[in-house]
Amino acid sequence: MTECIQSLHHPTSPTSNVMMELFSSSQPIRSLTALFIAWKGFLLAVSLGAAIAPDYDTSTSLFFDRMYGHNITIPTIAARLTRWDALYFMHSAIRGYTYEQEWAFGLGLPTTVGAISRSLSSLTPANYALEPLVAIALAHASHFIAMLALHRLTMLLSGNARLAFVSSALHILSPAGLFLSAPYNESPFAGLSFMGNLLFAVSLKSKASRVKRNVTMLASGILFSAATAFRSNGLASGLLFAVQAVDALLQFAQAPGLRTLLSMIAPVLGGLCVAAGSVVPQTLAWMRYCGSDEVGRPWCEKMIPSIYTFVQDHYWYV
Numbered sequence: 001m002t003e004c005i006q007s008l009h010h011p012t013s014p015t016s017n018v019m020m021e022l023f024s025s026s027q028p029i030r031s032l033t034a035l036f037i038a039w040k041g042f043l044l045a046v047s048l049g050a051a052i053a054p055d056y057d058t059s060t061s062l063f064f065d066r067m068y069g070h071n072i073t074i075p076t077i078a079a080r081l082t083r084w085d086a087l088y089f090m091h092s093a094i095r096g097y098t099y100e101q102e103w104a105f106g107l108g109l110p111t112t113v114g115a116i117s118r119s120l121s122s123l124t125p126a127n128y129a130l131e132p133l134v135a136i137a138l139a140h141a142s143h144f145i146a147m148l149a150l151h152r153l154t155m156l157l158s159g160n161a162r163l164a165f166v167s168s169a170l171h172i173l174s175p176a177g178l179f180l181s182a183p184y185n186e187s188p189f190a191g192l193s194f195m196g197n198l199l200f201a202v203s204l205k206s207k208a209s210r211v212k213r214n215v216t217m218l219a220s221g222i223l224f225s226a227a228t229a230f231r232s233n234g235l236a237s238g239l240l241f242a243v244q245a246v247d248a249l250l251q252f253a254q255a256p257g258l259r260t261l262l263s264m265i266a267p268v269l270g271g272l273c274v275a276a277g278s279v280v281p282q283t284l285a286w287m288r289y290c291g292s293d294e295v296g297r298p299w300c301e302k303m304i305p306s307i308y309t310f311v312q313d314h315y316w317y318v
Contacts, residue, residue: 108230135183142191192227221270228277241271
């Protein structure tokens with residue numbers, strides 16, 4: 001596992017070559033980048049323009065007063081984009097998981113935003129709301145990476161430059177609109193998932209190099225694991241590794257040998273990585289709520305204790 005993570009940063013690793021190809025300069029990438037900047041600029045202008053009218057929803061202003069106090073600078077863009085479920089994400093990023101229902105929202109965004117904000121806190125004034133700005137910047141960067149990864153993935157699978165350009169442009173102009181710019185899970189999840197799919201596709205195309213195939217497949221599993229920490233439906237990506245593991249097992253049954261046996265390692269480890277993206281947050285919740293008789297909750301007694309399914313049913317669908 002450590003070797004795989006190190007390979008992501010090694011300048012001559014197979015994964016780094018994929019990254020170089022992904023961000024290589026080309027006319028389609030330049031055009032898509034220009035479209036991305038123009039569209040995001042338009043959406044942010046609309047959001048800022050709406051500040052002229054009084055808020056019909058005062059939950060954002062009340063939230064910031066509660067989190068930071070009255071003598072704090074709240075950037076206008078942060079006040080406009082931190083709405084609805086984003087309040088849960090920002091509360092968890094600032095204060096940690098305080099209420100049980102907050103576990104309905106993945107650990108990925110609050111953990112990442114909190115870590116980045118703490119590292120930048122010494123560079124910003126003490127009376128400045130940093131967390132929502134970090135989350136908004138993360139959302140934009142993730143959406144951009146997702147667009148690049150989708151373009152490269154489409155080219156790799158289809159070889160159709162027009163299809164790659166159109167699919168990436170449509171992802172930029174997604175109906176999700178400002179949700180892909182706001183402090184939500186969607187953009188980071190898309191960026192990690194598309195990068196995971198890209199590396200997985202590269203691994204399948206690397207039949208001539210067993211090392212490149214295994215490294216990129218395991219790196220894909222790590223990215224899918226991170227994506228699952230943002231949104232639980234990332235677990236579905238585990239099916240990719242399950243299919244590869246079953247295929248390797250069938251090959252081993254037909255021709256037993258060390259080579260075919262070793263071919264199962266990467267898909268199995270990759271699948272375990274994906275599972276860890278869900279199991280680790282569930283384990284942390286279990287340790288908090290189920291490890292003591294004083295705090296025990298109803299979901300702790302289930303055969304498969306899941307705080308996520310409990311809070312979805314108990315707090316959102318009643």
